[in-house]
Structure formats: structure tokens, C-alpha cells
Amino acid sequence: MTDDPPATVADHLLDRLADLGVSHVFGVPGDYNLAFLDRVLAHPRMTWVGTANELGAAYAADGYARIAGFGALLTTYGVGELSAINAVAGSYAEYVPLLHVAVGPARAAERSGAVLHHTFGDADFERFARAHAEVVCAHATLRPGTAADTIDRVLGTAARDSRPAYLRLPSDVGSAPVTAPAAPAAPARPSRSSAAGDGTGLAAFTRAARARLERAGTVTVLADFLVDRFGARAELTRLLAAGPLPHATPVSGKDLLDEGNPLHLGVYSGAFSDPVVRALVDDADLLIRAGVVLADTTSGGLTHGFDTAAGIGLGPHSASVDGLVFPDVPLRAGLAVLAELVADRETPPTPHRTFPTAGAPAEDGPLTQDRLWNAVAAAVRPGDVVAADQGTAYYGMATRRLPAGTRFLGQPLWGSIGYTLPALLGAQLADRSRRGVLLIGDGSAQMTVQELGTFGRHGLAPVIVLVNNRGYTVERVIHGARAAYNDIAAWDWPAVPAALGVRDPLVATVRTGRELDAALDRAARTSGRLAFIEAVTGLDDVPPLLGSIAHSLNDRNTAPA
Template sequence: MRKSVGTYLIERLQQLGVRRIYGVPGDYNLEFLELIEQAEGLTFIGNCNELNAAYAADGDARLSGISAVLTTYGVGDLSALSAIAGSYAEGVPVIMISGIPPLHAIAQRALLHHTLADGGYENVMNCYRQFTVAQARLVPQDAAVEIDRVLGAAWREKQPVYLQLPSDTCCVSIAAPAGSDISPQPGSDPVQLQAAVAEIVRRLEQATRPVLLLDALVRRYDLGAWVRQLSEMLDIPFATLATSKAALCETSPHYQGIYGGKASSPALYDLVRQADCVIGLGVRFVDATSGYFSQSFDSDAFINIGAFDVRCGTDAFMGVAAADLLDGVLAHLAARASSSPTTKTTPVTTTEVPGKAIGTAEWGQPAFWARIQTFLRTGDVVLADNGTSLVALTHMRMPAECHFVSQPIWAAIGYTLPALLGALNASPERRHLLFIGDGSFQMTAQELSSILRAGHRPVIFLLNNRGYTIERMILGEKAAYNDIANWDYAALPDVLGPSGGAVCLRAGNADELEAALRQAEDPRHLVFIELAFEPMDGPTGIASFGGVVRRYDYGAFGEG
């Protein structure tokens, strides 16, 4: 069967579950956009710029499993690159497609617009090789093979990939394989799998103080059901790193809170430090998730389960898929439990007490976040932008079935506003709450227009500290470089969207907050709430966090 390259690419995208492609039109991708317009079940979502488009695709993929973004060559690619790098750091499968100049122009090294006008056409590809797990320039002779290879890598590895689609290749017909699966899971080596299962079961049976540490792998590979069953079967307490917040239900009696080394609660820090079996699910200790590398536990007792390997102390088992491994461990434990009683551990609850409504005389971020704890409800999608919002919400207990979206590793401010658009498109039936600071908002504010254009109804909390509060906590409390223009934020929805498309509110005290939250409980329109705080007003613990960062980054120079 013969199909055009563009048609085959669209069909393969849909086969993986892609339902939306975000992006910006450009002269090199218009023919592909024509095909998208004609495709049933696939929608192009136009964005204000390519950076926002890639952020939106990332937000979509975190709820739907996979998404795609379309740009034009050069200017579009490099605009989106920072967002794609963030998807790589955080493990989000985003398929980046670039409409590039025609093959005949590339062969002739023609000096075209959107290039460096030096005849070179490898520089952008070289950039993307650093931030994606697979790349290809689609040419007619091997387009089908390359599409399947690259898309399969995105699906299996849960990472971004990059495809260049030359403008004169999109509608060229090719021999297209029919019916083959482009995303087979690699499966496990049976010998390695059996050995890994036996070693983990042995360690669990000998342990008296086991604990589970969850990272982004759990949500990325949909391992929650296996991990929950393991925790419940043996009464093993679990904690999550900031990168996997709400990956398992935080109302579970086994949930112990967010682990971040010495930034954890003292009880949780001691629980992990004293554990005689620590089972990690894809654990990576970066500065932001480890209290600046202050994690402490017995390395010989550490089992770290990766997507396709597992390490038990100094032993490594390669070619073992995480789902197969957990299946095998649970089967062994269930079989042994049926023949002999299993000694269970007793989980120790270390989570924080939920917040309460604030008094009328109280105002400030600690009181605000305590009130927000009571505003959250089952099934919410909660987005926290980097800064005071992420610091506060990371240590707040989420209700059952919530989905938490943040970017603690790449930590690009402004990520969550366009990511909100993607999350809303992926799961429009759920309530979405965005918490974003004024500095973060100014980075990507224009994408609010796309959210309004689509008729979405999230609740957006804009924390206005008149500048970069989290940076002030690190250095430059009164420095001009941490100041920003003080926009009239609550007026923006009426500028960026249809008149009456949003309910715009301001709160500068507890009574005004309560009035705003009452309107936000059942929004019939987008609800935008601007919250006025003083420049150094932040959640509990942020000042000490700033000190840790200052000492790590600047040493003695930061204390002057």
C-alpha cells in the first residue's frame, strides 16, 4: 500500500494515541498542516509561540501519555528547544516535528530564510541530538522505517524525539507497511528477570524496616497499581520525591510525605535513614529533590528499579522491564503468603496535618496555603509553577485521584501556564487549578489567550509579590534585578480573550480571598484571582531553602 509521507506519519501518531498537535504555522510546514486539517480525530492547536506550544504539548502528554508539537525550521525549532529539553529532563514523551526546507534546497546548500545563510543544514539537528532520544530527517527512501523507529523510541523510553519533514517530501508517496506495531515493549530477559525477582524477594523477606521511594518512573510507565499492591501487601510505607508527587494516593495510610533528604520532615528523614531495605522506583537524586544531596540511607540496602534494569546494592540486572519485575515480585510474595504467614511491618505516618481556614485577621502566604489545602478536592489537576507555588504545594497533601503537574528538575519559570492548556485539552472534564507567580506569569502570559479562546474554565491563582521572591530569598532581597513591572494582572483576561470570558478577582486580605474562593468553587467561566503579597512573603520554609541554595551556589561569597 502506498501513502504519502505526511499521511503515514499522521496515522502512526494516531496509533500511538496522539490526538492533538500543538504549534505555529510556518511556510515549511503548511502542507503537513493541510493534511492534519483533513485527518479525523486529530486537531491542530495553534499557539502564540513555539516555546509555549512545546510546553502545552508537555502538559498534554503528562495526562494523556503522549503528545506532539509542530514548528517551522530554525526559528521555530530553537524557540521550542528549551521546552523539549525540559521534557527530556522530566521524562515526558513529546514528538517534535519540524517542517524544514525542501530537499533540493538542502542538497544545493541554498541560502534560505530561517537558516544561518551559510548553506549548513545540520546545525539544528545537532542541537536536537542533545535533547532527544531519537532523531531523523524524513526522505522518501526510508521515511516509513524512520518514522516507526523514532516514534517507537518515544513510546518505549518516554522521552522526546525529533523529526524533520522536508516541505517537498510531505506528499510524496511511499510503500507503507500495514498493521505492524510501532511500539512493542522490549520484554525482559528471563534469566535476568528470575534472578532479580529472587534477590528482591529475599531482601524483602529479611527486612524489618523497608520503605518505598517513588520517582517519576511510576507515573511515566503507569506502575502505580503494582506499587500500591506491593505497599499494601507487606504494609510498606512509601514516600515520593518531588518529581513524582501524587503518583500514588496521598490519602493512603502508607504515604509518608515528600522525601528530599534533610528537607524532608525529621520523621521521614529518619525513616529512610534507618531503613534496612529501600526500594526506589527510578530514583534520581538531583539538587532540587534531595535537599541539595543530603539524602542518607544504607547504599547496600538500596534497590533501584529502572525502566529496563534494576540495581540491588552492587548487583545489576540488565534487560529487566519494571512492570515484569513488579509482576514477578508480587506473584512470588502472594504464593509464599498463601503457604505461610508473612510478617508485616507497621507503617509510620509522617505526613503533615491538613490546613484549616484562615482567620479574618491573618494574611500572608503561610495562611493562604493553609486555606488552599481545604480548597483542593478529589480528582483535581493541580499545576504549580517553579517558585513559591511549587515550594508550598510540594509539601501539601493532595486529595485522592489528583494529578500534580510541575517541573522541579528543569525548573523553567512560566512552564505551567501553557502546560495548563495542554492538560485542559487532555482532561477537560476535571477541575484544573494553576498556581503561578507574577514573574513566571510574565514569561508566557500570552498563552492565556489560547486558554480563553478554547473556552476552558480553570481557576488561576496569580501570586503577585512584585518580583522574583524565590530569587530574593537566595540573594538580592532589595536588588533591582529581582524587580519586575507590576502589571494589572486581573485586567488581562478581558484584554486577551472575549469580553466576559473570565471572572477576574483580586484578593489582598482573608475576607477577599474567601469571597473569591466561593466564586471559584463552581466556575462557569475561567476564574482569575490575583493575590497581593509583600515581596518577601513566602510559604513556610522558603527562607531556609534560599539559604541552602545560596551556600551551595556561592559558598562564602553568598554570605557577604
């Protein structure tokens, strides 16, 4: 006999999240979800992380998932879940697996059609679930009796597709006794747990890939972020070790590979690439594309010069050879096959590496973007998590070489500014052994800076470099260089961390390269204190790659209909 209370639907949900590697749930309390929060606090494998708002919570869950493999977000019904939906949509666009749980009115209130707070007053309690259906891969409303099976199905889909899922939970259902599921749960993170594919499809792909490799002269590999999202980093590494293959990544795949490898070309950005990189990618006899997503912001404004129907393409769940598609070939399995096939290839000439050499100029002067990112890249340590917000920070760092083992977080496809500050919060809670480095512009920071206080509450001490260039510099370069809509309010940035609850922050404002070097050195020598460096740069100064992409975007946006 046992006096333990029966497990509830909430307990089952939390157990399944823990099985997926989740140990932190991000969100904001509201009256509908408070009883569920009691179960979070009581769960032996779960920690509650209350954030300043739901948008920050969802960004944090995204950053957490990129490091831990899966994330979780809890909001209240209506006002809370809609505050988070932008971030959930970004997770969908960038293939980040997480679960958004929205707790709402009890079933009795639903049945009565009562006019309740956080609703439209029209008794339509599925309205916001329908909104989320457009930005998740799986969604459901939990009901007693079927809740366990539904939870397992939804979580399994999110893990397999590496995308967010959504559960609407009436408040009384969370406390209902759980009914054992009809079948065992899907394996934890199934998309990352197996490299096996359909035997017939994999065999056919192997034959086609072998024939294609046999008639190829030069072979280049272009790898992108889906390799990470579908757990294929190790298989990619084995492919590149199997033969001397030149390889590159778009900016979105920045942290996939060891950038110290002499065969690593650097960043491929279509027509804006270094000429050597562009030639080795666009003109290869055979281009192997692993998990590549061609977006305007990652392919030089869609100026890639290779034929997307030619060569070997590896997607999340299928592969192709010269346009012939082989279904049921997971990314990991395809990479494993190619590693075996390229092992005996002859050694091609070692390509020229294109990362710029970092170094201070002979004379000091006003801080430039070039000087800034060279210095920051030199200060990054192996194992750091570098979160670079969309804009000068992302494109400034993307072309710099980073140490092996560095994780590089950004959001180049969805491109929601302010994302990286709370995303780094999640990433650091996912792995406290990694130092956090946040690179963000003043305009982006004003979106989500309130989450600095959450860093302080949880004892996190990242190095933050905030670029103060007085507004939306990316937009200035695209259009409206001196338009009022690209201006922002001037903040007293050095006062912000303490005002938001960070205890004893290390704060500096730098305007020259030497001042920046001194501030970065002090941050490196100071442990346990959040370092906040305000780096003042020119109003119109942008990294060259970003300038090229910005002009391309403007041309496309203003082209005649």
C-alpha cells in the first residue's frame, strides 16, 4: 500500500518533458496556470524560470532547446500565449523543437459559455489554439482519459520534426488523474536518436550516390543548420574526416564545423562570398548539400550560383541525387553513407582559407565595426555560447573565425530583433558550464532587455557587448538613412543592468579599439560578475557582408511590380 497521490495529467506531461531532456520550464504566472505551476515546483526533475514577459520566455525556451535538444514554455490563456506566439513562430521557421503549454479556463466554465477574462467574451475557447495551429507542427486540447496518449503523440511529432508543438490545457484537466497511455512513449528525441532509414530507399540512394561520386572531379560540401537540428553533427564530422573535402557553411550554419580545419573555407554567401569560396561551391563538379536552407539573408540575397536540382542533397527525412528524390533517408543516414563512399577519393588541392586575420591597427581611433568584431572574435573562448542578434552583430561575427566547440546562436531566417538576449538566458541554463557572450545592438536590446534581471536572479554572468549606433542601423542601410523611423530613444546604457536587478555588474563604455581591448580583458579576468560593455560605433558603419545583403534587400523591396 502507498499513500502517494495518484499521478495527474500535469505530472505525466512534466515526466515526458523530463524524458526529452528538459529540466527548466520558462514562462509567466497567471491565474489559470497557477495550479499547474504547483506541479512544476513539486516535480523532482523540473525547475521553474519566471521571466519578465511571455515573449522573453518563449525566446528563452528556444535558446534552451538549441543547446539541450528540447524546450518548454508555460503561459496563461489568451493574453499570455499571444504574447509568446511570435517567438513560437520563429522556432517553427528555424526548426527548434519545444512545447508551448497554454493553461486556460476549466471545462465547466467552457460549457457554461461564461464571459471570462482573457477571452473575447464569445464562448469560443479554441480561438487561440487555432491561431497556434499555423505556427506549430502538432497541437491539441487535452481532455481526461485521452490526455496521456495525446501528450505522447504531440511531443513525439515535435521531436521527430524538430519544430514547436502546442497544448491547450483546461485548468481542471491538469489536476485530473492520468490514464496510462495505450502504447509506450516514443523514444526521447527520436529525430536525434537513430541514423537508420528505410532499407529500400537507403540502398537506392547509396547506389545513386556512388555512381555520382565516381564521375565527379571536384567535390565540395555545403552544410547548414538542419544538420544540428536533426542531430547529425557527428555524422557530418565523419564525412569530412573520410576524405579531404573542401567545405563551407552559410552564416546560418556557422558553428557546425571546426573553423581551424585548413579545408574549411569559411562562409558561403552567394555572390557576396569570397571569390575562392564562391568558385569552390558554385563550380564544384559535385556539391553535397547537407541540411541547407537557402534564405535571402543567408545566401547573398538568393544569389547562389549552383543548381539546386543538381548534386547530392540531404534533407531532414529524404535525400536526392541530381533531382531524383529518395524518401525515408534521414539526414544522419545519408551522411553516414556518404562518409563510406568518399573514403578512397584522391586528395584535391588545399583551398585558400578566407577568414580575415584579426589584429589591432597600428594607430588607435574611433571604434569601427571591423575593429569591434575582430576584437570580440579574439576574446571568444572554446566552448562559449555566442549569441549574436540579427544585424551588425550577426553579420559582423559570422565572417570571423571562432574556436572549436563554440556554439553560435542567431536567428537569420526569422530575424526577430531582440531574440538573442533571452535566448542566451535559456542556452546558459541548458548548460551552465558554457560562458555566455551576447552581441546585440541598441535597437534590438530595447525589445527584450528586461530579461537582464532574470540573468541576475539565476546567477548567470555572461559577457554582453551592446553596440550603440543610435538606432536601427540595418534599416538605415536598407532605406531611410536619416528617416525618423530609424531613430530610437537614447538610453543611459551603463545604468541599465543595475536598474534591472543585476548585482554588482562590471560596466564599461568604449569608443576606441584600445578601450574595447581593455574592457574585454577585464571581463575575461573577472568571474561571477555580469560584464556589460557599451561599444559606441558610427551611425552608418556596418560589416561589408551586411551592407551587401541590405542593398540587395532594398533592391528587391523597391523593384517595380
